[in-house]
Amino acid sequence: GTGPSTRGPKTIAVITPSHDNPFFKAEAEAAAARARELGYEPTMSSHDDDAHKQDQLIDVAIANKAAAIILDNAGADASVAAVRKAKSAGIPVFLIDREINATGIAVSQIVSDNYQGASLVAQEFVRLMGEKGNYIELTGRESDTNAAIRTRGFHDVLDKFDGLKQVGRQSANWSQTEAYQTIETMIQANRNVKGVIAGNDTMALGAAAALKNAGLEKVIVVGFDGSPDAIASIQAGGMKATVLQPASRIARMAVEQAHKYLTKGSTGLPEKQAIDCELVTAANADQFGIFGKK
Amino acid sequence: MTPAETTRRTAVASAPKLQLFLAAQLFRLRALIALFVLSGVFAALSPSFLTSANLTILVEHVAINAILGVGMTFVILSGGIDLSVGSIAGLAGIVAGGLIHQGLILRTFGVVVYPHTWLVIAVALLAGAVVGAFNGVLIAYAGIAPFIVTLGSLYVARGTALLLSNGATFPDLGGKPDLGNTGFLWLGSGSVLGIPVPIWMMIMIAAAGMFVAGRTPFGRRMYSVGGNERAAELSGVRVPRIKLAVYVISGICAAAVGLIIAAQLASAHPATGESFELNAIAAVVLGGTSLMGGRGSVGGTLIGAFVIGVLADGLILLGVSEFWQVVIKGLVIIAAVILDQMQHHYARRAAAMIRT
Amino acid sequence: MTPAETTRRTAVASAPKLQLFLAAQLFRLRALIALFVLSGVFAALSPSFLTSANLTILVEHVAINAILGVGMTFVILSGGIDLSVGSIAGLAGIVAGGLIHQGLILRTFGVVVYPHTWLVIAVALLAGAVVGAFNGVLIAYAGIAPFIVTLGSLYVARGTALLLSNGATFPDLGGKPDLGNTGFLWLGSGSVLGIPVPIWMMIMIAAAGMFVAGRTPFGRRMYSVGGNERAAELSGVRVPRIKLAVYVISGICAAAVGLIIAAQLASAHPATGESFELNAIAAVVLGGTSLMGGRGSVGGTLIGAFVIGVLADGLILLGVSEFWQVVIKGLVIIAAVILDQMQHHYARRAAAMIRT
């Protein structure tokens, strides 16, 4: 980027999935806020998990001569070309929350460790279930990498216990409404279900609502993300647990590394940085705010 | 006119009372065949399919499409289309959610008012009616293509919902007794005489829809507008009013759906209802209503909605993989209509036989 | 018929050379006004909007909708609709991606064949044509409503794509020299005479489309089918063939789009193309083509595609908040058509003045 230095503050493009999910909204706003503090002009846009739209957003950022791009990408493979394009246009890319299946293109890939988080919540789930009983799994969009990683994380723990039996597994495409209706129907096939483990909090909340309306409040529901709604639900005794991805922190880190890179020419850190997730339960729920410790 | 419609058209034709009645029954039966086949298959493959509990849930899910479908049938019968129903549902949910969760903030007085639940529901329905009226006015009086207008308001309504909630979800809509705004959840999880409220709403809205479409001057005029707008106008039908009305009705139905979903989830999400329009229209067309307008029935739409609902839930019950679900859904939608037409074809043959 | 169409209809009608030319020009101009206004606004608000770099990118993005739009225009002119274009794009991408990334696995011989890039492209386009033919046959020969058939194949094609890739993405489609399947990415990122390949494809497809629609017997017959199917049939037009053809054409255009996207992303994702159909149809209608069939032009669709493209990119350039983007998009779509109609109205007034 040659132009921007001459006119106005340098811009930093923050590209994330749709802000109608509080998680991405939080990370985008955290990044933007930090960027402003560091004297940049942030632009926020959303690719709705559509790699093609993401590609177009990167194009625009390039045309816009952004100084750096903070990206929560739309697919580990589908995003590689876009990131490479930005790099060859001389714009450093800092990935947050989701990694891509290529190294040496992005300057940093700062992700909350989905696998670690998944096994964390799975262990809590095992504890709550008392190591035995029937459970249902709700997975995210099956064509989404994180959905796969989380499922793997769940099962690497759950499958060790013979007492635990998965009686149903469906995708609810990350959606609350779909989760609600899917669970309503699935519990018809197996009324004696004891727990539901969901790939994210919105699905977990949908499941909890369905179970409540079916008079099965005591079914154990755990999720993933640590969204404010989920935490509220945990405090209110709806959901039992979730893992919080420190989205806001990750976003801020990315911006800081971008600043360092732009000023010093290097972040001085490895490209891949995995940040551990934190387990949220009724016990510690009150310590957490919007995707971060209070 | 497509052969499909030619058949439909001559379907209604049949001479003396008896055959007429017969034909009418066959006409009603149309998509039913597909429905029976589907239900049969699922009943055979999954023991829990025919349990009363599951059937209740099933009908509860159907209610969503059915209620949207009733409004959509009105719009399509009058020769239009409404793509904005999904967004309206989302908007209505957010309006209700907002009013219950954070109340009405009156900056000037620096006070927050929490309206009573009934008022909340009324306002949400009103929101739906307003978007519907917005559609109707542009279509009926400015003469803009329905597809464009409702595509536009699809975005406008969705965006408004997102702005209102700032993208966030309004949680725990149970309300607080001290604020006197409890009871909203009853819409989603309550039940009367052992039948869930959403099902009651479907029954009432469908019944009203059938009556209005089939027995009232308004209904007749609506059909005529869809059948031949110019002739209708020359016959003294106030075409613009009719059009305005159908979009308002569709808007209200969509808002009702939004309320049900919000009440079921006990929370309102601005993205609720995305791509509902496709399912609603599919229900209408599966039910034998012509997208050219003027031909069809609310009853048919109900059956169409059931076909879609049974399919979706049945596949989940069987635990079919997501990908196969997508393929099968597509095939069944097409198969249903083919079946419908074949059966219909023979019905007419038969009818003709009787006469000669 | 909506006033909108009445105006459109009398617009083209005009006798002597001069007025005809005039009217034709005005007709072409239609959506252009909206386009100019939009571009003006963005150019004023964002310095980088009018940079050649940005404009190239802009047109590259427009190409997607434009190419889909050309096929869609054919379908709509003939009185149909094609909801399956998005899924076809996704499917074509996966087919190409699969062939390049894991080749063709011949179990029987236990060998894997990696077809040459040109063959890959041909096969992917063929896939699109096949789905299109599937639509066309059911619509033209079984006489099923286009909406239902293409809604069905929307799911079938999407599901097939998911099953083929098992939901996964096919990465690095650069190909390997030793396998002789390199060069695919050229479709997305290559450029000729400094103009990106996708833009060339848009230009060629659009030119071909205009020629076929406007200057060939096939084109005339397509218009006649959309205008009055029975009359066309009674005049000896082989209506079913025409219908079959337009859906195949639309399928191929969609497949081309799928290839471009896969090449741009250097990877194929089965969910690519979701809800493309709405944008494509919007482009067509914004371009002044009537959804009732028979009236409109490929040229108009191009302009429509540009309106949508400029809007999307412009809002992003200005960094408008996501939620406002949604609202504005909706308002602009409606405003564009209103503007169009007003301008059109005055154009006709003017034309009338000239004559008297």
Added chain:
Amino acid sequence: MSPNVILEARGVSMQYPGTLALDNVTFQLRKGMVSALIGENGAGKSTLVKILAGIAQPTSGSLFLEGAEIALRSVRDADAQGIGIIHQELNLCPNLSVAENIFLAREISSHGVLNRREQEARARELLERLEQPIHPRTLVGDLPLGQQQIVEIVKALARNVRVLMMDEPTSALSAYEIEILFRIIADLKARGVAIVYISHRLEELLRVADTVSVLRDGRMVGEGCAADVDTGWLVERMTGRSAAPPEAPPQAETGREVLRVERLSLVAERGRRLLDDVSLSVRSGEVLGIYGLMGAGRTELMECLMGLHPEVVGSVFLGSRKLDHLDTASRIDCGLAMVPEDRQAAGLVQSLSVLSNMTLSSLGRFSNRIWISAGAEESAAARVATELRLKTPGLKVNIGTLSGGNQQKAVIAKCLLTRPRVLLLDEPTRGVDVGAKREIQGIVRRLARSGMAVVLASSELEEVRATADRIIVMSRGSVSGEFLAAEASDDSLAIAASSEIPQKGAGYDSC
């Protein structure tokens, strides 16, 4: 059988659901001869020619072309055999130009590229043969009905045929165009083309026909040489009743003025005046006939009275009430009703039943505040249906299955059910058989006597003279003459109709 039989239908029957449209009919077409085909509405005329043109396939019976049996499975088959048809209900594409319609499916093209210039040149020639100043590039949808019918005719002539069916080709034409058409027919005959000519205008028919065949209820009930039959014989054959002498219009005693039109002017898009300063007044109990050639502006006048052209200037009074700025619905409530010229486009709702079509304008009467009382609706409709001798398998069948004439009766019934004070009839007997036509004319008289005011536009001299008390002649959008029916002579009317009134703005021939 005589060698010069080209096409023959032997023992053809046609079964529609609910109706036996043709019952073992045999019919021959001879080279260079016009075989007229007549019958009441619903007799099966159209069905027969549709079968001969490959549009419909008979349930039984067979077709012979020059002695050899053939099967015509489609229009294309028929066309390949040089069999053409002019449809009763126009079959044109409103969105295509005149030239494009004429050459549809037979486009003139070189190496796959359309040759517009050539097509338009050829179209212009043909139109000139019919002395029609229609520009080949005009959209058919922008043409008035009469001119659309001309295009339909030209379309058939453009394909050099040896057999040509004409199903009521003149229903929308007036004397002038009819004369031209007859000349065309003459030289088609000279070229050895075999022609089937269907019409309800018996005099006109006897002039062109060589042989006449009569259909009644799908059965062939009589055939003869045009030379030795007269209208009386025809009517008797068609109806099975002996022809009643046409009732002379009794001078109804006219009451107060009900409708007054003051200085009505309407300018079309192209700036030409469709209506030019038209004033007139109608009294209760009076039938006002409006005669004129095609394009005189009668339809526009009526449309303006119904409020279909808001941009019109001038005013309309019903009784003492000023109707300007009222929409169509309110005007109907005030007591106006109109039977439009083009029943397919503006008269019928094709998707509805006969019943629903009949009561569409008067639903208010059959409903309490909320719903329609089926009983009241049906009985009222049934009454009018019998009054008009509407022939239908039942009131609830789809209107599309009725024959042309009966559809027209349904439209008239719709208007009568609104109990209008002033009834506007635009070509009310178009496509209606003699029997029905007499009935309708009789009905018009009755209505007048009962105190209703009637305005009747027609291109048929006989009709105007037989029905009207007073006749206004229009030409180029303005009133060019006014006569009392008693005093009007055919010549004076014809002269007035073709009188040149200085035109403001260009004629449509130049637009």
